[in-house]
Amino acid sequence: MNTNGGFDVDRLVEPDRVHRACYTDEAVFDLEMERLFHKSWIYVGHESQVPNPGDFWTTMIGKQRMIMSRGDDGRVHVLYNRCPHRGALLCPEQHGNAGKAFRCSYHAWQFYMDGSVRQIPVRDGYDNTRLSMDSPDARVKPAERSGSYRGFVFASLSADGPDLETWLGGARVAFDDMCDRAPDGEVEVVPNCFRVVQKSNWKIFLENQLDALHPSITHESTGVAASAVERDYEDRTGEKPPMSYGMLSAFSLPFEKWDSLETVGFPHGHCILQGYMGLRPRDPDTLEYEAVMEKAYGKERAQEILGVNIHHVLVYPCLSVQSPLQQLRAVRPLGADRTLTEIWHFRLKGAPEAIYRRALAYYYHVNSPSTMVNADDLHNFWSCHQGLQLDGGEWVSFHRNAGQDTETDGVITSVTGMSEAPMRNQFRAWKEYMAAGA
């Protein structure tokens, strides 16, 4: 039994159901920040958000406000957003360029982009005191560990645990698939992102990402309306409708289609939904893009890359990535009942402009706060969070296809696309993180 600050992790999480306190209890939330978000690797941002020396972008890891910065030497750093003098926020802005150094607005201590001291006013006042200029107490504290995988920057506030690549494991495919689809082998962020504060627990958002049962129901009205427009377009013009309509009509796919997909769960809670987006249209834009890819990679490798059939990758507990359409959503929990999501998209370097427009269309039509798709999801998240606070039941059910998953070397494969295996896998990891700090 793991008793943690008045509650018992073993009793909150069972293999096929979890207690509602996991979503609603602020004490559970505080412990999640301490044992999960402050221990695990968390996505900070993409290197292309800080292309030039002096550039910075601020974000959060759990409860900690952090800065991602680019130094004169070209290296990317992740620092706590705190001045070591009297503790002021060093960077109140979201992003910008600090020039040679960060300058605290209170007493003008200055720091290089790696956090080391550049200048302290009336420095001789520190002679014969306990604070020396080269002591760690005088510099801006860096994250205990930081690293980048194919341009995607992560940091951990814990010195212990697996290295970034080992921790990512099978979830590396999110970044490999996205970058490999670029003829130049890398992607570039499109600034800025949408920021949405959801009035619901952060786990509700992540669980929904690989919930392949909900689209045909939650997004039915969008899917049916888009299908009708597609038919009308074809009747009127005799031509195939633009691909962006298909992004929405796909939501009216029948259950059988979603069930034919497969989910794979990896250690540390990461999961993949395979299938669906592997569609390969033969329109002129795609053919032009494929020709550029073949020139860059050779025919065989290009076909291998374009054939990767992944719809969604969940990097637990912080990211939802749709690599074939260069979409990424980062989760920043604010409280048990409030979650900030950052909605980003990327440009494939070296790809024709039309392929970028496709990513932009998906960004606007499906993932942005203004779409019917996202609005319907947000309604469900809010609705679940409201219901979970009622005394009408203690448990949240993840029973669908429970006991039918196959597990080999810690990798779990579901029997159907609509299995609740990904949610069970996320909570298996949650429980391990939460118990580990006890």
Ligand code: FES
């Ligand atoms: S608090 Fe930053 S210089 Fe004083």
Ligand SMILES: [Fe+2]
């Ligand atoms: Fe949805």
